[in-house]
Amino acid sequence: MLQVPFIRENKDNVIKQLAVRNIDATKMIEDVISLDEERKQTQTLLDNALAESNTLSKEIGNLYKSGKADEANALKEKTTELKETTKTLNDKLSQTVDALNELLYKIPNVPHSSVPKGSTEDDNEVVFSEGTIPTLDKNALPHWELAKKYDIIDFELGNKITGAGFPVYKGKGARLQRALIAYFLDKNTEAGYTEYQLPLLVNEASGFGTGQLPDKEGQMYHVTEDNLYLIPTSEVPGTNIFRDVILEESQLPIGITGYTPCFRREAGSYGAHVRGLNRLHQFDKVEILRVEHPNRSYEALDEMVEHVKTILKELKLPYRILRLCGGDVGFTSALTFDFEVFSTAQERWLEISSVSNFETFQANRLKLRFKNSEGKNELAHTLNGSSLALPRVLAGILENYQTKDGIEIPEVLIPYTGFKIID
Structure with a gap:
């Protein structure tokens, strides 16, 4: 605010x-x-x-x-x-x-001066790209067909149990999912982030604190009898740790990470672009959050971007980074960089991470302050980023690592999976 x-x-x-x-x-x-x-x-x-x-x-x-x-x-x-x-x-x-x-x-946040004017995602600026897009066999399959072929994700079973957008991971698919979560958390804690295990439901005050309410109320699952909301991202409970808190300047910066399932109604989403893992109502994500001194929050944003880049380099996935235009940047964000992985079988880019600086926008709602060197209370800056969202990372691995013998596992994940190939 x-x-x-x-x-x-x-x-x-x-x-x-x-x-x-x-x-x-x-x-x-x-x-x-x-x-x-x-x-x-x-x-x-x-x-x-x-x-x-x-x-x-x-x-x-x-x-x-x-x-x-x-x-x-x-x-x-x-x-x-x-x-x-x-x-x-x-x-x-x-x-x-x-x-x-x-x-x-x-009233949404004021965009940073570097945010380009634009109306849709087509107006976003590509600021960096890395990795080689593999050349696949002419019979290469999209991930939803691979999931069925190797019996690692069952979309129909999830539809039976709950509905569309709630897949069931099986066997090596479940183990690969667990491996990614552990790997992401290990990378984040090695970088200095403190791991938290967070609630999956939040109260109304928490939704207002981070800006999901009232802006995205229709996209959140609402438990009406208790007036609680299923989290759309661990950004919400994680950032609300600091609601109504006055920190000492010496406590800054603060970095936390956490894994949670996330829940989004995704009302109005339909079409080929939502097939398989491309868009889900329940999905897993590992998040990183920062509480920063206003003087260095953009330096911190660059550090977060570099951190996500190291993960994608180790996974050896072709990716690019976009600076979001004014029409695409989120309600609460001043500046956002999106990471996208190239889905070779679908021949399209899939968003896998957003890294954002909210400046004082969330902190003002949260009443998150710190006592500065003059002894006065000052609003902190908050930042967050996906590190990473699992479904599209998993889709990228399945599609880009497919061979005629099966789906190879990225080398960095083998110690976590305990196997080298899905066949």
Whole structure:
């Protein structure tokens, strides 16, 4: 959530940068400033009324002590009027604050100056690519056919048990999935991230804290009776560890990692691009999160990008990195880099990771602060990245490593799988 003082001081630039997202935010920004002005005026009137009421109360007490009961009773009538006034002002202040916050919740983060203008994923900028796309046999299969051929993922069984988008991993498929999780976690902890095992359901406050609510409410599974939400990513419970926390500057930076299943309704998703593992309602992901000093959060973002690159180099998968355009960058993000692996059998790029800097946007919602060198509380910066999302990594391995004899296992994963080939 953007801070009102920031909006006031940077009104024109905020409107200009939000236009990079293809949003005309002029009215919203003007309404924020107007509501904030109304809030301040109402607060001033309320403070004055309370001060006058306190003064009168003391005066009434002194008049009673002096035996001037008639004068005291006359003043009591005025205090009764002031009580009504303060109640009215309190109600108005509460309504104004609620209206202001409701509007602020709808305004996305201001994109970083490097974010290109654009409307769709076609306008994203390729900033890096690495790896050789293998030449496959003319009879090469997409991963959903390979999964069936080698009996390692059963999409029909998942559909029977739950519904489309809930696959069942079997045998070497399940072991490869487990190997990837362990490998990702080991890489992350070796890089200094502390491993956490996190809840799979969160409360409403956690959803608002990281920006999933109200923006993506329709994409989250909602347990209505308990008003809890299944997590769309471990970013939500992980970042909410620090909700309402004031850190010492010496505690920064903080890095955590965690594996969780993730749940997304993916309403409206259909077509060939969602076949197999391309888009699921339940999937596994290993996440990395950072809480950083504002002065070095973009340096931290570069470090996270480099970290994900090392993993993909070791897996020897052809990949590229995109800087997301304004129309594709997430609601809470100031700058996002997407990693995509090339699916050779499908002849298309598959997103496997997003690494983002949210600056103070989440921290303001979370009230996540640190005490700076001057002893003042300051909002921290939050960052997160997939390290990595498993389904499309697995799809990339199955398709790119297929041979006439079976699916070879990337060398770095063999100590985790205990086998070299799926045949």
